[in-house]
Amino acid sequence: MTGAVKKLISVCGAVVLTFGVTFAGSFSHTTVFADADNYYASITATGGNELLGQLHDLITTTHTYYTSYDDCKNPEYVKRTDPGPNGQLMEFYAQAELSATWEFGASGTWNREHVWCKSLSNNLWNKTNSGCGSDLLHIRPTESSLNSGRDNDRYGNVSGGTEIWYVNKSGVKVALGGYEKGTVFEPIDTVKGDVARIVMYVYTHYNTYKNIYGTTNGSGSASFFGTLNFTKIIAATSESAAIETLLEWHNSDPVDGLELARNEAAQDIQGNRNPFVDHPEYAEAIWGDNSSGSGGEDSHIEAFRAAVEGIVTEGSLAQRLASLKRALNAMLPITGSEKDLVSQEITALYEAIHDYNMYVASCNRESESANKAALESLGGLLN
Amino acid sequence: MNKVNLIHMKKLILALSAFCAALFTFTACAGPNLDHLNDMLDLDYSKIVLTVKDIFFEDLPLSDSNEEVSLTSVYEITYSGDVANVHYLVERFAQIDGILADESLATHEMLEGEAMIKDGLVITKPDDDVWVPIQIAGGLNFKSQYFDNIDLGDMYFTADVKNPRAFMGSELYCTDMKVSAGFIDSFINMSITYRAQSGNNVEILYEFTL
Structure with a gap:
């Protein structure tokens, strides 16, 4: 028709x-x-x-x-x-x-x-x-x-x-x-x-x-x-x-x-x-491109949501850190009542940061164990 | 010589031979004498540089390239009379402070400081959480029974370490430990490598200066 x-x-x-x-x-x-x-x-x-x-x-x-x-x-x-x-x-x-x-x-x-x-x-x-x-x-x-x-x-x-x-x-x-x-x-x-x-x-x-x-x-x-x-x-x-x-x-x-x-x-x-x-x-x-009023705020909220969605949670340490930095930076322009709009995303971001910090902390403990064993091997050379 | 005396002579020779064989066997199982290496540990070195490199296992790719990911810490020990000065540069993975999105945030960070140790006690140290040793009772100990496949020369020693805790003098759980050392009248350098319980590979390098 x-x-x-x-x-x-x-x-x-x-x-x-x-x-x-x-x-x-x-x-x-x-x-x-x-x-x-x-x-x-x-x-x-x-x-x-x-x-x-x-x-x-x-x-x-x-x-x-x-x-x-x-x-x-x-x-x-x-x-x-x-x-x-x-x-x-x-x-x-x-x-x-x-x-x-x-x-x-x-x-x-x-x-x-x-x-x-x-x-x-x-x-x-x-x-x-x-x-x-x-x-x-x-x-x-x-x-x-x-x-x-x-x-x-x-x-x-x-x-x-x-x-x-x-x-x-x-x-x-x-x-x-x-x-x-x-x-x-x-x-x-x-x-x-x-x-x-x-x-x-x-x-x-x-x-x-x-x-x-x-x-x-x-x-x-x-x-x-x-x-x-x-x-x-x-x-x-x-x-x-x-x-x-x-x-x-x-x-x-x-x-x-x-x-x-x-x-x-x-x-x-x-x-x-x-x-x-x-x-x-x-x-x-x-x-639209020329949306008036407070339409500009929508773009940084969407950018933050996209950044949180893009967080890498396993594998390359550098990639994980880079994705978390992007999300943290994307969160900076969001202030006041706007944070209520992205409360779930903020929670997800801080949970991902916590997991990353726990992981690197465990790696640091392993390294410290090796350092301690090496220093202890010097024995009387340090006493 | 009468027949009786000849029999006694033969018995004596046999006994003596057996004793020598036993003595030789015992000596061979005990391994070479390494006391001179322990003596070199007691020398007054003016400086010891200790480098510890912890290489994270390959099956967990921490890097998005083929380069290994590691943490390397360096301790430079010098002496002022009876005080040991330990200058340290300790590398760690950086944690994220969720408040700041610092552009300079990197995967690694360095902690640098200097501690002074006297009579096994830390008398000064920066306010950080870097561990420095106090009251060390043990230390490296070269005994043949701690090693396999010993290769000892006039200026080198290499071996597989079968008793790492006794050799290192520390509570260390690991596998595949190997040691190699270069020396003349004193140690020049020493390398110890092993695989930690977590699967990481660790390389320790000692550099001695008299």
């Missing part, structure tokens, strides 16, 4: 929602349609960590209803968050319509795709599918074979990858969903931005407020929140390289009507929205 057709469908969808068509879905909360501008009225920051923290607080405090994993297979929900042109659903990766009837994820039918894989969630949603594992702004309907083809690959740009297709119940290819090479999956061009904005949403929402410069996790259970790094889901060797890929995809595939419709449906059902859909400029303001 071409991008133009996709946009036509999304426009029609947006028109339907504007006229206030409601669904008799199985939810009890009040149906309120979105006034996107009012939703962001509390956002005063213009960029950097300050904006990131305010967005975290906003989307967690307005997330008043945490949908269940069963909610995510409700056809009435998914036809609103991912509306197809003929009243069914739009398959996420291939952007082709698929029956919304739940058929238990058989091949040629849809199942629930974790855009940010469970196994890469730092144990936040890999066991219970709760919190982010059942967030309607995260979980997307995908054709089962295509879902299996993507598996738990990280996202990234590949060349010469294997084509992964949405197939029908007869196994016939319907639409291309992406490319896989090794453990990296590259969506088609018209989905890259969608993926990037969902990843940014997950990162901003489900990092604990201490990591994300916010002040609260809202009403969500504490178990929903933890530490997430972009390198967990984007194939890159550093956070900055992962961000580069995300911004590239975000800018190359602009927000479309499907995403806007999803935001409307999500706010109606669960209370919050994806800010990077409503305000795509937020992405650059937070993570």
